[in-house]
Amino acid sequence: MSLSIIKPGLLDTLQDMGRNGYGSWGINPGGVMDRYAAHVANLLVGNCKDEAVMEVHFPGPQILFEQNTLIAITGADFSATVNDEVIPRWQPVVVRRNTVLQFSSLVEGARCYIGVHGGYCCDKWLNSYSTNLKASVGGWHGQALKKGDELPFKENTIYFAGLLKEDSNFEVLPWRVNTEKVYRWPHEVGFIPGNEWDQLSAASKDSFTQNNFLIHPSSDRMGYQLSGSSLTMDQSVELVSSAVSFGTVQLLPNGQMIVLMADHQTTGGYPRIAHVISAHLPKLAQLRPCDTIQFKRMDISAAEILITAQQKELHILQRACMDHLNELVC
Amino acid sequence: MTLELGHLIDEQVNRRVLALETWLRERPFPGLKDIIVAYSSITVFYDPAEMSQTGWPDGVHRHIRQLLEEAWVATDREYPSFLQEGEPIRMPVCYGGGFGPDLEGLSIALKISSKDIIELHSSFIYRVYMIGFLPGFPYLGRIDPRLETGRKSRPVPVVAGGVGIAGNQTGIYPVNSPGGWQIIGRTPVKLFDPKKEPPVRLEVGDRVQFYAVSREEFEALYGSQGGY
Structure with a gap:
């Protein structure tokens, strides 16, 4: 069971939910940018959430399936096709041996996830499959995928090949995930105040919550640089480095901001004016350079309720996916 | 929190x-x-x-x-x-030349000879205050006040093992990375090795003292651990 890369995309890596627990060694969590989409990609193919998924950017890769494979495409819409026929996102699809998956155009979003039944067989380092490109470790030998890479899968536990009709290249299974709640109002990003929020000038606090900020083209998996009105602190604060996280909004010396994303460093010395709430990181991960965002203040209890509800729905989804798959193949 | x-x-x-x-x-x-x-x-x-x-x-x-x-x-x-401290960890450094590209410029800026910078940098015993920025990157402090210097205005490529100073701190780049610290030397000691348990050489609370080695000694030490 495997797939091979005919042609790599802009940046294709194997990732999971991140390498947590090693921050005091300077080892960052990394992992997928859009945890919700990656989680769903695994659930749709009958995996647990901790299997590796392939994270791809546009232009995407060309992938040959060497065996019949149960896959799910989630996250960004890059017009995925199998042998030139469009396949849906957020839905399990059985693809036939020797078919080719590719991505023809960028419709919306920034990152797309490819989950395969069983999960990818790849390198686990410090309890995580995530590719750490800086340390060249984890995932696919610590590297982005290249032409000719052959990625094996773990063993099948479900017999899905029988679902393929004789003359079709793929079979779309008849259930899909409703993601409307997670990605609605894509430009509105909830935040809770960070440790240095109170030292922002009153005008800057207003500006932060009332203005739109543009995601700068230099943004990547490490962070989104924002451009917009310049913010200032009431008094200049001399900070020493301390821990930062996925979603931390730092104020740079030039008055502009950076939102730290999945590949952020473990520590930083710039003022932490805000943190994007975890429940809104998936939609932030799907914004692209030149998109705008607007920050909306929330309190920490509300933020906890949102992420807990999101996770609860994923638990329900997991059970539903397993039930559907088991029913279909029995 | x-x-x-x-x-x-x-x-x-x-x-x-x-x-x-x-x-x-x-x-x-x-x-x-x-x-x-x-x-x-x-x-x-x-x-x-x-x-x-x-x-x-x-x-x-x-x-x-x-x-x-x-x-x-x-x-x-x-x-x-x-939390009582043991003996400091001795860390060899080949200062200056291609290994410490910023040593000469720093000497001019600080009006201290390269030899004295090396002397000052290797005479203190530093504490590892934290590990951050890169896997296994130690923030060591505090350096002699006479060596305090600003960061570069923009990051440049630094090779693994690069020993830098910035502000009142000194540090070691465990992997190749862009960096803004003034690089005065390079250590042959591998600070990060994903195949080892633990993968990082230093931990918070460790004490470190640098000592100067020649290019030949560097090469010998570097070769003995199989490079980076």
Whole structure:
């Protein structure tokens, strides 16, 4: 069971939910940018959430399936096709041996996830499959995928090949995930105040919550640089480095901001004016350079309720996916 | 959630941070993701969704806050005795030349001869205040005030092993990376090796002293561990 890369995309890596627990060694969590989409990609193919998924950017890769494979495409819409026929996102699809998956155009979003039944067989380092490109470790030998890479899968536990009709290249299974709640109002990003929020000038606090900020083209998996009105602190604060996280909004010396994303460093010395709430990181991960965002203040209890509800729905989804798959193949 | 003990580089404060870390690590709970220690702060990373499954109906952040307050009170009474320091770790450095491209410029800027910079840099015993920025990157302090210098205005490529100074700190780049510190030398010692357990050579609280080695000694030491 495997797939091979005919042609790599802009940046294709194997990732999971991140390498947590090693921050005091300077080892960052990394992992997928859009945890919700990656989680769903695994659930749709009958995996647990901790299997590796392939994270791809546009232009995407060309992938040959060497065996019949149960896959799910989630996250960004890059017009995925199998042998030139469009396949849906957020839905399990059985693809036939020797078919080719590719991505023809960028419709919306920034990152797309490819989950395969069983999960990818790849390198686990410090309890995580995530590719750490800086340390060249984890995932696919610590590297982005290249032409000719052959990625094996773990063993099948479900017999899905029988679902393929004789003359079709793929079979779309008849259930899909409703993601409307997670990605609605894509430009509105909830935040809770960070440790240095109170030292922002009153005008800057207003500006932060009332203005739109543009995601700068230099943004990547490490962070989104924002451009917009310049913010200032009431008094200049001399900070020493301390821990930062996925979603931390730092104020740079030039008055502009950076939102730290999945590949952020473990520590930083710039003022932490805000943190994007975890429940809104998936939609932030799907914004692209030149998109705008607007920050909306929330309190920490509300933020906890949102992420807990999101996770609860994923638990329900997991059970539903397993039930559907088991029913279909029995 | 971050508990800050001021914004300073101070050995006593950093020892208290380590005592807090020890106390917290002895009390793990479902949903605890990570604990990161820094110069004068400790940060607890937690997953509210996982925690809410085991209780804390009135908001998990209140529980974390309470935990940090308890840790604060508990570590006020006693500092664990194992925080006593052992012998410093000796770290060879080949200063200047291609290995320390910024040494000469620094010598001019600081009006101190390269030889004296090397002497000053290798005479102090430094404390590892924190590990951050890159896997295994030690923030060592404090350096001789005469060596204090600013960062570069933009990061340039630094090779693994590069020994830099910035502000009142010195540090070592464990992997190739862009960096803004003034690079005065290179150590042949591998600070990060994903195949080892633990993968990082230094930990917070370790003490480090540099010593100058020649190019030949560097090559010999470098070869003996099979390069980076």
